[in-house]
Amino acid sequence: MKHIAIVGAGQAGLQLGFELLAKGYEVTMYTEKTAQEMLNATSMPAPIQFYPSLALEEKHLLNFWGNERDSQVDASSFCSCSPDGRKQLEIKASLHVKAKSIDLRLKYAIWLEEFERRNGNLIIEGGSIDLLEDCTLKYDAVFVATGKNRLSTVFERDEERSSFNAPQRHVAHFYLADCQFTYPHHPDWNTAYFIQIPGVGELILFNSLHKSGKKAFSLAVEAIPNGALDLFNNRGDGTSQLEILKGYAKKNQPGFYQIIKDSSLVNNDWLYGAITPEVKKPAGILPSGRVVMAIGDALTTYDPIAAQGLNAASKSAHHVAKWIYTNEPARFNEKWINEVFGDYWNKARYNVLYERSFLNLRQRHQKLIFIAASHIPAIASEFINGMGDPSALAPFYFDADATASYLKEHGFSLKAVE
Numbered sequence: 001m002k003h004i005a006i007v008g009a010g011q012a013g014l015q016l017g018f019e020l021l022a023k024g025y026e027v028t029m030y031t032e033k034t035a036q037e038m039l040n041a042t043s044m045p046a047p048i049q050f051y052p053s054l055a056l057e058e059k060h061l062l063n064f065w066g067n068e069r070d071s072q073v074d075a076s077s078f079c080s081c082s083p084d085g086r087k088q089l090e091i092k093a094s095l096h097v098k099a100k101s102i103d104l105r106l107k108y109a110i111w112l113e114e115f116e117r118r119n120g121n122l123i124i125e126g127g128s129i130d131l132l133e134d135c136t137l138k139y140d141a142v143f144v145a146t147g148k149n150r151l152s153t154v155f156e157r158d159e160e161r162s163s164f165n166a167p168q169r170h171v172a173h174f175y176l177a178d179c180q181f182t183y184p185h186h187p188d189w190n191t192a193y194f195i196q197i198p199g200v201g202e203l204i205l206f207n208s209l210h211k212s213g214k215k216a217f218s219l220a221v222e223a224i225p226n227g228a229l230d231l232f233n234n235r236g237d238g239t240s241q242l243e244i245l246k247g248y249a250k251k252n253q254p255g256f257y258q259i260i261k262d263s264s265l266v267n268n269d270w271l272y273g274a275i276t277p278e279v280k281k282p283a284g285i286l287p288s289g290r291v292v293m294a295i296g297d298a299l300t301t302y303d304p305i306a307a308q309g310l311n312a313a314s315k316s317a318h319h320v321a322k323w324i325y326t327n328e329p330a331r332f333n334e335k336w337i338n339e340v341f342g343d344y345w346n347k348a349r350y351n352v353l354y355e356r357s358f359l360n361l362r363q364r365h366q367k368l369i370f371i372a373a374s375h376i377p378a379i380a381s382e383f384i385n386g387m388g389d390p391s392a393l394a395p396f397y398f399d400a401d402a403t404a405s406y407l408k409e410h411g412f413s414l415k416a417v418e
């Protein structure tokens with residue numbers, strides 16, 4: 001059986017490692033932080049993760065938070081509000097399978113220990129091009145899972161598949177205590193709130209399990225550059241940045257202000273940055289001419305807005321693992337990598353198209369789906385439950401003719417609601 005190397009122990013790298021270990025492969029993982037260093041790391045997000053990616057973790061007994069109520073999200077609510085806070089549209093539905101949100105520091109630290117427990121070979125070493133060269137000599141295949149920026153020069157940008165050349169949002173992420181909100185008529189439900197303010201940005205809030213083991217609220221502020229919400233920077237401390245957000249909300253978004261007015265920052269945990277969503281070519285050609293394959297964010301980088309990154313990292317790792325163990329090639333060469341990616345892309349392209357529709361490229365027929373979902377609960381439910389796998393929303397969300405037929409089938413007419 002082949003010996004596989006993985007560089008980068010995050011969602012993509014560790015999940016690929018676990019799936020290959022389960023099939024009897026020898027796996028060596030290189031990563032830059034020990035479990036304890038990961039736990040002590042500066043702030044990392046608590047991404048919301050949906051079915052079907054969660055099902056992969058359950059299957060491989062990696063869901064150490066199965067009954068942890070604070071990590072579970074039961075329902076989702078999407079609101080569009082005018083820049084002065086008037087609600088224009090609301091979509092809400094419960095999730096058929098509860099979503100989960102766990103501080104990545106906690107998740108990765110526990111998974112790192114588990115990887116060794118399952119006889120994975122863990123080496124604490126920061127990956128470099130030299131290390132990749134070395135690995136291609138020592139192992140049968142090398143996968144790069146170092147996330148969005150690291151070792152990114154190894155993989156060429158795929159111009160045809162990438163829609164953006166620059167970040168579409170400036171993102172601030174806060175861990176908060178004491179937010180006040182409940183789903184209507186279900187005060188016991190944990191709910192993800194998404195507030196879109198056209199021309200300004202988005203506010204995305206849900207409960208999550210903080211690395212301390214306590215419940216916190218994960219708040220991502222997605223500010224359109226130079227817009228009214230583009231108020232943050234990485235010079236200030238988190239508490240002062242939170243006060244700036246409260247000031248903005250009090251004046252412009254009173255509904256949201258009620259939710260966060262008594263909140264405080266947990267553990268001074270916050271982060272600020274910007275991401276250019278892009279797709280890379282999956283095969284990285286090293287200076288020697290030997291090849292390595294990208295998975296997770298190293299392959300496709302998403303803005304957090306549509307909650308696709310972690311979910312896609314999980315799916316890409318699973319896809320690659322399945323190709324390896326069901327159809328192991330004699331040689332892991334560029335041809336094999338492109339074939340695996342081509343098959344992955346058939347579905348993954350919908351993640352990217354879905355994300356685009358949340359950034360600045362929502363098409364008219366997609367706006368109609370939002371309006372219809374705000375009137376017809378069955379459409380709201382289908383749309384919200386499709387977040388974990390946007391290919392399930394094809395073709396009706398991605399093709400104007402299919403949208404028209406879908407809306408007709410559901411008896412929705414725009415004229416009737418105008």
Ligand SMILES: Cc1cc2nc3c(=O)[nH]c(=O)nc-3n(C[C@H](O)[C@H](O)[C@H](O)COP(=O)(O)OP(=O)(O)OC[C@H]3O[C@@H](n4cnc5c(N)ncnc54)[C@H](O)[C@@H]3O)c2cc1C
Nearest residue numbers: 008010011012032047048127147296297304307309310311
């Ligand atoms: C604010 C914010 C909110 C988000 N919210 C969501 C959400 O709600 N839902 C969602 O699906 N996604 C979300 N994401 C995206 C999600 O976090 C990423 O897509 C996901 O973490 C990618 O997983 P990965 O394994 O590819 O990379 P990472 O999680 O970045 O893991 C990479 C690993 O590689 C290690 N590493 C890095 N460089 C090296 C090196 N040179 N050598 C060795 N090891 C290295 C790192 O220490 C880390 O362990 C969010 C992102 C942000 C920033």
